[in-house]
Amino acid sequence: MHINGQPVERRMIGNGVHTFSGVEQKTTLYQETLPEGKIHLIQEVSDQQIFDNTPEFVVPAGHYFMMGDNRDNSRDSRSSSVGFVPLKNFIGEAQFLFFSHDYSASIWEIWNWPSAIRFGRLGNTIE
DSSP states (O other), X not given: OEETTEXXXXXXXXXXXXXXXXXXXXXXXXXXXXXXXOEEEEEESOSOSTTSSOOOOOOOTTXXXXXXXXXXXXXXXXXXXXXXXXXXXXXXXXXXXOOXXXXXXXXXXXXXXXXXXXXXXXXXXXX
16 A cells, blocks of 8 residues: 555564455455554455555545555445545544444345344444
């Protein structure tokens, strides 16, 4: 990943597993250091997913680029269905996680929802 033309420091720290639609995928865990020094962890299925190696995005004034928390499978500003978000659409700061699921149950499979909800993440604060 690059921010303002500069590569973001990324250091491999191990391996992990990501479950998507009930299927486990092996991942690589990385520690990234953003330009202002904030450190966070990411996990990558590969560096050849649909939103990897994209062209450079130039964000227009008064807009923001949104990056999903699951880079290999997020609909965020890299997708034409989302794009850049205008400041006028901001209504507040996210402070906690309201809902989280593991994609093992489809929207119409109501009977499977309880096992798909990631209860350990509900109500967690967002750093």
